[in-house]
Amino acid sequence: MKFLIIFSLVITQFLTAPFFVQAKEKNVSMQQIKNEVNFKVLVPKRLPKDLQMNIKPYPPTEYGKPTKFTMTFTKNKQFVFNIQERKSNQKELDKDVYSYGQPVSINGNRGYFLTSGHKDGHLLIWIQNGTVIEMDSTLSKEKMLEIAQSVE
Template structure:
């Protein structure tokens, strides 16, 4: 039953997922709330990556999850989406096709996209996938169709 509930949540997320996405100065776009503003509104630890290119911009959303969408320098392509909410325990059975990975000492699960290696309608090669883990009581779901698994893991491991 738990698996079905989590699968349902993931399917809702994928259905409603918008097609839009720092250690140094963050360049916000689309009148986004700042990280510090969001931290004041949530009852869990908001994690942010420190290993993000300086020229990427950030678009934040606060409903239904906290969503950090890092966009390319032209603000046209979603590079990586990082969605967060209050954590819950993850079970390997919830990710039967995923590879278990380590994210800062936490069990994570990476599942590549089924279309990986194919070319999308814009001429870009699909890569990456979906990465899930819980860190400091926060459930994190990262996705990218532009970054390879290794780069996604580097970003995930830089989250504090």
């Protein structure tokens, strides 16, 4: 029971956090993000048809640079998935909560696929080239992995 409560809270955080950011921050270009952050920016190259992408940086730190950002993908103004990226501390995936997920390999990197017990929401998390990538969506595991494999 304790696991289910903790797991639900973690999934809820991942599925809702980017929406709050979108209300506060303006869209920026991919080039602006690449110029601002201190980690490698990675982007999926194979996407479902007719998706629109909006990029939102999180509020800057005291040093004036955003520490993470979110790419939100929509189709006909309906949410499809988010990808959030931030610099890795290389121990990101050692958190106990991820041990409850299904281990996956994404571009040769260890990752985890987690499913919420109550909302059809999924989380896919992995580290690639020093960047933590979190994808949240209601897409199938297979579709999420297909998109994730195209990230470079």
